Amino acid sequence: MSVSEAADTTAETSTGLKITSRVVDWITSDRMQLLNITERINDVVSKSGIKNGIVHLQSLHTTTAVFLNEWQDALLEDVKRFLEEAAQRERYYKHNDPEHSDCERSNADSHMRGMLMGQSLSLQVRNAKVLLGTWQSIIFAEFDGPRSRSIAIQITGL
Amino acid sequence: MSVSEAADTTAETSTGLKITSRVVDWITSDRMQLLNITERINDVVSKSGIKNGIVHLQSLHTTTAVFLNEWQDALLEDVKRFLEEAAQRERYYKHNDPEHSDCERSNADSHMRGMLMGQSLSLQVRNAKVLLGTWQSIIFAEFDGPRSRSIAIQITGL
């Protein structure tokens, strides 16, 4: 996993409201892969200088997702199996059928998983950190890797 | 599909923060139907005059959903089948049973699909447009049509 970053864009009113935007990239290594991006998001929030507000995360790819869960090895294996069963790869999809689709990736299952889990997540910023419960980690899910992936991060607040 | 619109409500601080709200209506034609509302949402964002911020979409109906996915005919057929199987129509639900419920629409499956996919979606606004990846479209899903449906759109930003 490697990470790159574009420069920040920041808009600010004279009374202190700030909106900071940044795109962060990851390179994934497996077809289905779960990444703990909590620390990376907290870095971006911390650098924004915003103390209270909202951080919005939006993965820019339909075959990915962003969500919360506990970061524990055994549970992550369960999560992968759960998602494999919720949208099985080895069944018929029109999207994978050359008669109906020009998609050559056979990734209909990846689309179902991404749609089910969602690509957009808002979290509160309190005291310059992302507000998370004791067991909550921010997880980026790759469902059609390996690929280069981008998450747009926007922090709005005071 | 026809579209109507209520007048905008806009609040603005003296330093430029704007909050614009609008309700947009659609009339659907099928029991389950997927609509690509990306262009319509971009129109509303563009007219708001807000360059950077967040657009929040909220469908006002429990038997609908708003989410992201690729807009491709073959995939949309797969999405419909996926949701039909995730919450099957032809099984027993208390909500459809006159002994337990006064609902006459027999739409428990529609409720499960709406709940699973969600009715609330936040997306970033960058340079006066909704930020979307190459393959991301904003999809409104009707699960209990045909009906008249309303989505509340709120844009907050600078």
Place this chain on the structure above:
Amino acid sequence: MSVSEAADTTAETSTGLKITSRVVDWITSDRMQLLNITERINDVVSKSGIKNGIVHLQSLHTTTAVFLNEWQDALLEDVKRFLEEAAQRERYYKHNDPEHSDCERSNADSHMRGMLMGQSLSLQVRNAKVLLGTWQSIIFAEFDGPRSRSIAIQITGL
């Protein structure tokens, strides 16, 4: 169900933008339990003095969820059965296996349900009330009770 509350934290710009944060607690009584928190959230929104904006709800626990649906007894029974079937309790999970995990709650199913339904929800505030459709209620779902649970509520707006 009992409720307690921490004091508000409020930040405000000189031109009126306000961000109000509060944590509200519930004590649940069953392993799986659905609570209608609409009125409680509307109280917090009303006290914030914010007329237009966004209310963001974030449950601070991975084995819970916050989502919208109709509040009807028969339907709630269907919702519980739907979620029980979507992530079955009585099957093998590594997270429940002492050979792979130090979790003693055997709550992998609770994690799957929480992840599937999500712990973060944004809703619009219009005229000092949460904007909801006629049949939409805000539901807090407990998937691993009985426990004491906290939801962080943040209202941003004018």
